[in-house]
Amino acid sequence: MDMLLTEDQLALAETVRNYLAGTHGPEVLRRLDADGNRDPAIWQGLVDMGLTGLLVPEAQGGLGMGLVDAALIAAECGRACLAEPLVDTAFVGVPGLLAQGKTDQLADVAAGRVTLPLSHAINPWVADGAGVAIKSVDPMRNLAASANDNADPHLLNLGALMSAAQLVGLADAMLHLAVEYAKIRTQFGQPIGAFQAIKHQLATCAVAIEFAKPVVWQAAQALQDGRDSAAVHVSHAKVAATDAAILTAETAIQVHGAMGYTYEVDLHFWMKRSWALAGAWGSRAFHLKRVDDAVLGGALPIGPEHTFA
């Protein structure tokens, strides 16, 4: 029994974090928003880091890593509000294909030549797919209408898990934006971040985020291990990450005051991604219902001796 994220896992996530911080900052989001939201150069950078092949087996030219590694990097994609469809293709689509034994596309995915638009009955759209365009509140999302006849439960779990992982990264980023703003915005002769009314709201966000993270990592491992209970852990993760992200989004805009309500301040990109992912791959209500079915339905053993049931 070991809930430790390894130094290698944390180091890889940090590498990705630093890379995205250097190449995918708010100014890039603004450029993408103005000039078209996909950029082959950004995609190629992700490919060159090996991220498109993170979960692709080594035999197909990938790194053969696991869902915990992928979840950690998905969180970094959330933190950077990454526009490119890396998470959908590499962390949801790839393990979805692997679970079905379909490996013919994987080498192309790892090499960055192919993306995997994911159609599922739980979503009324397909992201980065072909079809009639549908507009999202998130200017970085490219949605298309979809027939959505796929009800694969494993794909749903993968999508929900990776949405949850992105949401904790998004929440971290929004908390950071609010903290930085609270340090420089001065009123009544002091930075507003010195007021406890501001501090306490931001600390409450930190609590929600830090206690959502281990739920997400635990769910990733449970899904990786193929546990019978993985679905309820994924749903728990989606609920916890959604709650943390929405709380932090609302708090961050409040801390920014009227500036937060403008298009000029960067915060809105992260808020809108949070709203999108909160509903994608199963709403809060959908996932709470799955927790309900397992916990009150009695299928999942509960109590202190069943921490990792």
Next chain:
Amino acid sequence: MHLEYTPEQDAFRAEVRAWMEAHVPKEPLVTLECREGYDQHVEWERTLASGNWGMVTWPEAYGGRGLDLIQWLIFEEEYFRAGGPNRANQNGIFLLGPTIMEFGTDEQKKRFLTPMAKGEVIWAQAWSEPGAGSDMAAISSKAVRDGDHYVITGQKTWSSRAAFADWGFGMFRTDPESKRHKGLTFILFDINSPGITRRPIRQLHGDTGFAELFFDEVRVPVENCLAGEGEGWNVAMATAGFERGLMLRSPGRFQATAKRLVDLYRTHEAEASPAAREAVLQAWMSAQAYAYNTYAVAAKIMAGGKIGAEASLNKIFWSELDRSMHRTAMQLLGAHAELKRFDDGSVNQWLEGYIFSLSGPIYAGSNEVQRNITAERMLGLPRVGAG
């Protein structure tokens, strides 16, 4: 990350379970907050010690089993699964013990840890003073050096367990010229020393758990000082880290409450609101989140890490979780919520638990202070009052 227990860990769990099933009292003990209940709980500490379960993580030389933190968590899970009583010596084993382990001399470890693990000496804490609550650096009780002794004069209050306990620990101002965090010394004292008067304080529920302690020129040997003179604040911060961060409230306690809440919900399902149902599910989710996080913190410490500002996050999380679970139970109980005993004569544990849960966001550093610590040390916001 591995979510499977090893065969050795499973065997250990089975050993704890068997012992607990054979020894945990079938009837709940009388509340720890009165003489009769205190004596029952001390007796239980000694029963635990007879099975060598006093504090499993401590070295065998000090009455422990030399086990790691994962085994401690397994022990705690089984303890709460079995409905084990509150630990009369929690101030000792969970707070002072780890502090002595870190800062104590070999002599102090021998002298204090073994009787603590065996339940022979029950410890009270003595942090707060009338003028130093959340603002602990405002401590004014003095300890004046006189040869091989400190002479202590002053007053402590809200001292948990001090109504009945044997020994206490706290911080005293040894440098009369000092201000705030400097010049404080961490001192252990026998509460029955001449010059100490204890005045139990009647708590919200009507019983007495904490007390005021009055010190009138109390002579305490210098060797009862932990770490060096003037090092008190650093020692106290370490103690507070153990208190808030890991040991004081292990997850099993809240997982057990969440399970009881699920059971309570089932008996009230017909008339319960959807909001109550969601609150019950939230209780399970939060208790589980707390458990995962604690396992992660334990793994981090075992890998050589330390508890930092996240101790404050922890304290906020468990105290507010406990209050909200009991609030939900009170709502489900409806007109039965106010009853001290139910129709079948059993104590209304939800009512007692709810009242106790209201102290959680206050003790061990109020949650307002924890939010300040989180905002300032973890998020880097300016200190309160800074321009």
